[in-house]
Every structure is written in C-alpha cells, then in structure tokens.
Amino acid sequence: MIDHGLDALLSLDGEVFPMDNGFWTKFEVWQVSPSTEIPHGIRYSLTLHDAHNLRIYGIDNAHAIKPTRKKYGAKKYTWDHMHKRNLVFNYEFESAGQLIVDFWQGVEEAIEELVR
Numbered sequence: 429m430i431d432h433g434l435d436a437l438l439s440l441d442g443e444v445f446p447m448d449n450g451f452w453t454k455f456e457v458w459q460v461s462p463s464t465e466i467p468h469g470i471r472y473s474l475t476l477h478d479a480h481n482l483r484i485y486g487i488d489n490a491h492a493i494k495p496t497r498k499k500y501g502a503k504k505y506t507w508d509h510m511h512k513r514n515l516v517f518n519y520e521f522e523s524a525g526q527l528i529v530d531f532w533q534g535v536e537e538a539i540e541e542l543v544r
Contacts, residue, residue, distance in 0.1 A: 433525020437470070440528075450479025451539055456490070465489075465507045468521055474531045475511075476538055485538040486511040487519050487531050510534070 440455040447453065454475050462469040466489060475486035489507040508521040512534075521527060 431468075431523045431525065433523055433528060434470070437472070437524035437528055447539075449539070449543060452477050453535060468524075470524060472527070474527070476535045478542070483511065484513055484542065485534050487527065487534065489521075512538070 437457050438459065441457040443455045445453045454473075454477065456473040458471050459469055460466060460471050471489060473486065473488035473490040475483050475488070478484050487508075487510045489509070508519045510517045510519040519530075
C-alpha cells in the first residue's frame with residue numbers, strides 16, 4: 429500500500445513551528461528498515477511544547493513504553509504512542525498522512541484545554 433503522506437511527513441523533519449502564546453511544535457522524522465516494532469519503517473517524534481519548553485503533547489515511537497506491571501501479566505512493548513502531559517496512551521499508526529492529521533488535531537485540543 430502506498431502512503432502518499434510519507435513524503436510530506438519526511439519533509440517536516442527538523443521543522444519547528446512557533447505558535448501563539450509561546451507554544452511551539454517540533455518534528456523529528458526519518459525512515460528506518462521495517463521491523464517488528466516499527467513495521468511502517470518510520471521513526472518519528474512530533475511534539476508540542478509550552479513557553480517554558482515543557483512537552484505537553486506528542487505522538488512518537490522514538491522509544492518503547494512498558495505498561496504498569498501486573499502481577500502475572502506478560503511484558504508488552506508498544507512503540508507508537510501518544511503523550512498527554514505525563515500520561516502515555518497507545519497510538520494506532522494508520523499512515524503518515526493520518527499521523528500528521530492526528531497530531532495537529534491533538535495540538536489544537538491540548539492548546540484549547542490549556543488556555544481555557
């Protein structure tokens with residue numbers, strides 16, 4: 429399946445976008461060989477920061493996450509995930525184009541929540 433948003437996402441690597449109220453976003457994106465952890469072959473970190481450089485929202489697969497250990501639960505490592513302040517949630521990667529859409533939607537929601 430061809431991901432038409434891949435070129436757009438890759439072109440954003442290294443971009444920083446200043447926004448109103450001191451917020452800013454940063455894109456880090458590069459291709460890697462597909463693997464079990466990264467089947468889509470893209471390493472990425474898309475983040476929103478406040479005026480104090482604190483990350484308040486992001487979607488990435490730059491590192492694995494481990495869920496809270498349960499008594500007899502097996503370890504599960506999830507690579508694609510979302511950060512909302514100090515909380516981490518699974519993120520279902522569909523395509524590079526959808527990642528861009530999801531990120532900007534999350535940025536909008538995070539800023540709205542903070543400036544209320």
